[in-house]
Amino acid sequence: MSIFLNGVSKTYGGEVVAVRELDLKCPTGQMLALLGPSGCGKSTTLKMIAGIEEVTTGEIWFGDRPVSALPPGARNIAMVFEDYALYAHLSVFENIAFPLRLRHLPKRVIEERVEGMLDLLRLGDIRDEKVRKLSGGAQQRVAIGRALVRDPDVILFDEPLSHLDADQKVQLRTEIKRLQQTQGLTSILVTHDQTEAIAMSDAIAVMDHGVLQQVGSPQELYETPANTFVATFIGEPPMNLLPARLARKSDVLFLEGTGFTLPLSAQKGAALTATNTTDVIMGLRPEHIALAPETPLEHQAVMRGEVFFREHRGDTDVLLVDIAADGTTARVSADIAGPTALREGASVALAFDDRRLSLFDAETGTNLLTARAA
Amino acid sequence: MTSGLHLQSIAKDFLGTRVLHDISLAVTPGEILAITGPSGAGKTTTCRLVSGLEMPDEGEIFLGDTQLTALPASKRHVAHMFESYALYPHLNVAQNIAFPLTSPARNRRYKRADVEAKVVELTRLTQIEHLRHRLPGALSGGQKQRVALCRALAQDAACYLLDEPISHLDAKLRNELRGHIRRRQTKVDAPTLWSTPDAMEALSIGDRVAVLIDGRIEQLGTPEEIYFSPATTSVARLVGDPAMNLLPGAVAAREGALFFEREGVSLALPQPIAKRIEPVMGHGLYLGVRPNAMDIRDGGGPGTLQMSVYAWEPFGKYAIVTAKLGEDLVRIKTHRTERFAANQPIAVTLDPTSLVVFDGTTRRSL
Amino acid sequence: MTATDTPPAGAASASPPRLAHHRESRWYPYALIAPTMITLTVVALIPFLYMGYISLHEARYGQLRDFIWFQNFATLLADPRFWNSMWVALVFVCIAVPIEFMLGLIGALLLSQKIRFRNVLIPLLFIPSMMAPIIVGLVWKTMLAGSWGFVSYNILENFGILKETSIFASPDLALYGIIFVDIWEWTPFMMLTFFAGMQALPVNPYWAAAVDGANPVQIFFKLTLPMLAPLLFVIGLLRLIDAFKVYDTIFILTNGGPGTATESPSVLGYKYTFDFWNIGQSSALAVVIWLIFFIFCNIFYQVAKKRLNVF
């Protein structure tokens, strides 16, 4: 069952706008992530889809059925909460059976379906335990069981992993991803963690202050962020944003920043003809920066600086490098193949080229290279 | 004359259960020792023993020549940052940070201006300068954590204990603060203990790292030692993003070479490893394979493992494929960008040079 | 300060006082509770023991005479007035408390709706249970007493009920009058307590149930009630204990009358002491009441500790 949001807005008391004019689509069998910092309106959006919050203006459709006026119970959705929201006074089995009992299904049917869920989620061993005694991961699996047991059209995940410790987080993330794919669940995931969003969903909608910033596949968001907000929100470690200037010298467009000058390729230059801004922000992913070779290649720019901190990431090292030039300083993070012997204070030369960099308007923050599309 | 922090064979019981066993650590002034381990391993208890909030049931703690175990918490001059922040709700941010500086036990009197200057410096460093006059109740979790961090770092303490100091900050700030704190603490003439459940953070921040599991130090060493040669399977399971895969199996000798064998798998082991295994021939063992030491190959072929995809998580620059090998789940960090569907069969190669082998019974590295 | 210039050298000497602050903390809490415990021993325990001592004596008019073992208790248990007072207490508790409970729950549900002026209304509802019980009695005397009370005249008489008399003057109805007053006094409080309890319940299970399609009745019986159960139990018990103690209101409204129709154990105790001056007898009654209370107290404490996680 696909989900459509059509110009959905939510205002409180006629003044506070929680969500503004939101258009979204989640095709059948896919997972759409709503990603953003706390207070960006993603949870409100989810609650409107669930029917817990009313839509102020706009409409929500499930397939060809408008649901904005329906109470939550009539929408055939299920929801998984951050704090599991289990019924503390009931056992694992009874928690999963709860939605079925509400419908007064025959005992045998309930047994059968709950047992099926217990198997699917590997909860069989603890079926009779009281839920409050379980670990966070187990509790969340019970909550997922309760959500899936009655075969909902849509399943909504509200920060399902945020209360779990790292180990359980990774496990359950994989588990949910697999369930979603194998069972073909149409689902919406609300999260503030970009890793979760990227790993789990087919499409991501990035929100900030109630406004949709960009929606697209994780790959799109990663490669062509629509603005600086999306750029810093997606990717770990986050994209470097460095102030720079565009200068035209004899028909070639140059990018000048702290400690580097880089001639831009004709293709990039062409994309920039529409703009007359000179002050830009250069967006550069840490993984697209490398240690400079002895003799830099022709189209590469080189920045020299001092290592401020080296973060150990196993197969790579993330270096925070302080670049100082022309009286300005910039701190650049570079994700380079590791492990390196570089520690704090070591001087390094970093190289990057213009193929993977993004350029944003210094004032509005919009991506200058994709601005036409927007 | 010794200097630095020494924990000598510390043991601690809670309600009749031993939660810390024979903990011995030495941290020199200017060194950061990172303690990592799963939750409940005893990291926080270790910190509390040093600051005097708990008393050890066995063993002694020395700081320089001073026996800390004899002193009450208020006389130890230890800066302790609590995992739960423990901010004083009735004091604003600046007053919270200044609180330990004005306590009766400090043997140095701070001038008002000095206190003020310290508060400004640290709040600027942690980017909460504009919040100096707010009460903790009006702060977000991340902001509170930074206040607690400032309160600990502001002190001229004999020892610093930082219990999960930056876990609630965003990635960018986390990285920057790690840099700042490392620089600060390596210059201070006092040892620092940094506790974190995130093993990768421990490897990044610590001069040395202690891996604490179930109240025991499983391994104590440099970040490189911990990462490349984990001492036990428990350490291996903790370190890495994602952590190392551990495959149970057995060793068999054939045609003059050693093979790792398990159902449907037979893998020739490289010479250096084989040498180390010889003494435990015939025992069960675990083969440790890092997720980035494997890759997915088109088509089968000799030396590949046949698996089926369990789940696929694309991260842009790489993807993590969880695959089923027999009954075990294996995580593979691949740079291939195409989609892998659930249950799709794949052939996996592994880089034999980065394998680690663990004894099947002792679970120790060979 | 650094590792080397910390405390004076003496601290590091051969055998320092180990566990110094441990030893301190062992007596420290007792020192803190000592003033309270001593005071309570003097003002509660000793009088209580003294009362036990009196109860074993023939004691009239403030004079302790012979030691008579448990004879006072025997007389007490043989006294129909004692059993009457127990019956009065039982009827009182069994009618008043459940009604207050039900009305309280309904009221709490009402309060959880989107009520305007809640901040003003809630304090107003506290007034009856915070007022002096003696004034509560007075208020209802002006309402119900005689045929001139506001309610008796304006309402009851219009329906031909209790003409030219008062509910408190009727041996059959007086107890119900008292019960009514108690309900007036305590229902709003029950309402507010349950309301506070409901506010403290987690929100998400409610949403989960709403999404699962539960209707309000199912939500109330399958979610709210079970989650509130420990609280309800503790409050019920507390009211039970309080209802047993009721004295002031009865004193001013009926003083146990007419006859012994509203003679609660407290009122009877008072009469044994100050009307008949039989202190031995009243002490025996007090001991019996104490025992009943102690059992209730114990249950309250155990439940509150285990189920509410607040003690």
Added chain:
Amino acid sequence: MNATVTAPLPAPKTKPKRRYSPTFTLLVICYAILILFPVFWMWLLAFKPETVMFARPTVWLFEPTLDHFRYLIDNGFHHYLINSIIVSGLSTLLVIVLGTPAAYAFARYKMKGRDDLFLFVLATRMAPPVCLVIPFYLIYSKLGMLDTYAGLVIVYLTFNLSFYVWVLSSFCRDLPLELEEAAMTDGYSRLGAFLKVLLPLLRPGITATAVLCFIFAWNEFMYAFLLGGQNVKTLPVAIPSLITTQGVRWGEMAIIGMVGTIPVMIVVFVLQRHIVRGLTMGAVKG
């Protein structure tokens, strides 16, 4: 949770949703009026001339009189008010001084026999006054403490001290232990940590609990009635003394009822959040 008690209503098309339900608001207001009318009626009596006091039919409009006030003052009833204030105030002060450390200790320390001691404290609170009034009467009559301030102040400790310790303990338990631990690692002694950190944070709890203690003492009748006398008569005790052989002085009683209720009214508005907690011995957090 509010939204879930009634079935969620279908969303109105475009209007922002109404926040309040007029029906339920009206219901609660009606209920409040019903509850408070008797109190209001009593207040009216305070100003009603004797002639129309219980006139049939009920007189609503009358010229207010201050005769009842005059009678009370002429007969020295204002002393009772002062007595009430002195006795309640003193006993409350004493309770704060004695009880605060104990409440803290019960909340913070694992002592041997802590549960039994705590239960003992609770039991003294729960005990019906009729149980203790007999021995007190005998003891006081021997010590000559009947009809003295000290006598009442002490006897009020029986219920207020234990109440205070119980409820304040529950406030203490709300404060994380780490606050004190932090203060101790920051260089403060146990006492210093208590004074500098815990006490300021406990102040609202102490105030609320103490004010409730004051009200309980203020409202107390039985002990005051039996252990007081002509010298130390409190307001509640004044009420039955107005039932005289010449008849019942309703107007005067109503005034005392009114004066007795005024502090209660103030308290419920100031302390509303804490009353539930107080009256349930801390079992419900308001």
